[in-house]
Amino acid sequence: MAYTSPALETILSNILRDIRNLQSEADIGTDSDNYVRSAAIAAAIEGLYQKIGWVYRQIFPDTADEEEVIHAAAIRGVPQKSAVAATATVQLKGATGVELLTGSTMKHLVSGEQFATKSSATIGVDGSTTVVVEAQSTGSALNHLTGDLIITSAPLGMSATATFLGETTGGVDKEKVESLLARLLEIIQKPPAGGADYDYARWAKEVDGVTDVLVLPKRRGAGTVDLVITANGGLPSAAVVANCQEYVRSQCSVIADVLVYVPTIRVVNAAALVELASGYKLADVQAAAQKAYESMLGALKPREMLKRSHIEAMINNLAGVVDRSVTAPGGNINASEDLALIGWIRPGAITLGLLE
Numbered sequence: 001m002a003y004t005s006p007a008l009e010t011i012l013s014n015i016l017r018d019i020r021n022l023q024s025e026a027d028i029g030t031d032s033d034n035y036v037r038s039a040a041i042a043a044a045i046e047g048l049y050q051k052i053g054w055v056y057r058q059i060f061p062d063t064a065d066e067e068e069v070i071h072a073a074a075i076r077g078v079p080q081k082s083a084v085a086a087t088a089t090v091q092l093k094g095a096t097g098v099e100l101l102t103g104s105t106m107k108h109l110v111s112g113e114q115f116a117t118k119s120s121a122t123i124g125v126d127g128s129t130t131v132v133v134e135a136q137s138t139g140s141a142l143n144h145l146t147g148d149l150i151i152t153s154a155p156l157g158m159s160a161t162a163t164f165l166g167e168t169t170g171g172v173d174k175e176k177v178e179s180l181l182a183r184l185l186e187i188i189q190k191p192p193a194g195g196a197d198y199d200y201a202r203w204a205k206e207v208d209g210v211t212d213v214l215v216l217p218k219r220r221g222a223g224t225v226d227l228v229i230t231a232n233g234g235l236p237s238a239a240v241v242a243n244c245q246e247y248v249r250s251q252c253s254v255i256a257d258v259l260v261y262v263p264t265i266r267v268v269n270a271a272a273l274v275e276l277a278s279g280y281k282l283a284d285v286q287a288a289a290q291k292a293y294e295s296m297l298g299a300l301k302p303r304e305m306l307k308r309s310h311i312e313a314m315i316n317n318l319a320g321v322v323d324r325s326v327t328a329p330g331g332n333i334n335a336s337e338d339l340a341l342i343g344w345i346r347p348g349a350i351t352l353g354l355l356e
Contacts (some may be wrong), residue, residue: 003056005049011310012042018131046056061184064175083138084209086171087118087237089130089342090149094123100131106149106162113142115149115258118239123158130165132238140232143171170237170307172209175293194229195254200225203251204260214263214342224257228342229303235262262343263302265337270350271328272315286352299345306333306345315352323355 015038016028028034038349057063061072070080092100099122106115114136121131133149135142145168154160183205192196197215204213204227211233216226229236229244236244245260252258276285292314300306308331315324336343 003053005046008042008046011045011049015042029304042128060311061181061188069177069181075124076184076187078180078184078187078206080177081172081175081206081208082237083233083288084170084172084240085135085138085176086140086142086145086168087132087134087239088115088145088168090115090131090133090162091128091149091165091167092121092123092158092162093128094155096123096125096127098123098155098157100151100155105136105152106133107152109143109148109150110140113137113145133162135168135171138171139173140171143232143234144166144173162336166354169187169235170209170231170240172211172232172236195252195256200227200248200252200258203248204244207240207244207247209236210244212301216342220257220259223255224259226342227258227260228263229260230263230302230344233267233298261342264341266333266335266345267348268306268329268333268345269348270298270326271312271353272311272324272326272350273353273355274315274318274321275323277320277322282352282354285318285320289315289331289350289352291319294347295348296343300335300345302338302342302344304345305335308332313348325355 007031016035019026019034019038020028026034027039058065058068061069064072073080090106099120102117102120104117106117107113115133116136118132119132121129133328146164146166149162149164151158151160151162186198186202190196190202192202193199197217200215200217201213204210204215209231210229211231212229214228216228218224219226224339227244227248229241231240235269241260241262245258248260265327272289274282274285276282293311296310296314297306306329307328308326311329312324312326315321315326334343335345335347
């Protein structure tokens with residue numbers, strides 16, 4: 001039976017009742033000394049009951065405060081995961097043979113964020129080379145950066161301007177308590193079994209920078225386990241993949257060929273014609289549609305199909321839309337057309353036009 005703290009009025013009433021039981025002629029009116037003293041005692045007792053109620057809630061992690069969840073998880077060997085810095089590959093240009101040392105810093109021209117090289121790099125005979133850089137600040141806010149950077153102290157013979165090849169990825173915020181609680185409850189409800197499918201999922205999600213994982217046992221034959229990992233709605237960095245591979249192999253007590261990798265991204269754009277109610281502008285509905293489209297596709301996991309009917313329903317639910325006709329895609333979209341690849345559908349752009 002759940003614990004329930006009595007109300008202040010109930011505590012006060014019980015004290016006054018006991019006084020009257022002990023002394024039938026005692027004055028317990030609201031302006032009596034007995035009432036004043038009893039009210040003060042009842043207030044103190046109510047505080048004790050509230051404390052007991054708080055302690056009761058801390059016993060169970062699913063009702064405990066955030067600090068207590070973190071404490072309980074740490075006791076179980078489930079620490080809160082730290083934030084991870086975003087990484088990217090940049091192109092360097094200069095004279096052949098000029099070297100940029102490991103740890104060299106550079107600043108992104110737009111955001112002003114600092115990055116540092118993860119290894120040394122030497123300009124090749126074609127006058128260029130590439131190197132992986134890591135943001136000096138952690139978190140997902142530095143994902144999706146593109147453009148140029150300025151090398152803080154460029155070596156003689158090397159251009160001071162470096163350019164991102166692609167965009168920064170892999171940045172992950174410090175794990176939220178809700179995620180930590182989910183992992184704690186999982187280990188309570190599914191105790192370690194030395195190599196069950198859920199063991200591999202739990203081990204992978206214990207690694208900083210890994211948000212979710214798809215476990216594929218025996219995909220490459222008997223004794224193999226594939227782990228397809230994702231991070232914050234995007235792809236983790238190569239360093240996170242390597243860390244996850246090493247960590248899972250160190251935890252596994254059975255002989256298994258474990259392979260950790262990321263899914264292949266498939267960006268899907270959409271288009272539709274809509275009829276709008278009076279007073280609604282296409283630009284406003286377009287903005288709402290893009291937000292809803294990103295939310296819907298963002299919830300898809302690797303290997304999950306995008307169903308055209310879901311796009312229709314999403315557009316139909318937008319404020320101001322009276323009728324709609326989805327023109328693209330023409331049907332359901334598989335995560336990958338190549339069975340050898342683990343695809344992951346990600347949102348592109350949705351473009352709306354007016355029905356004639």
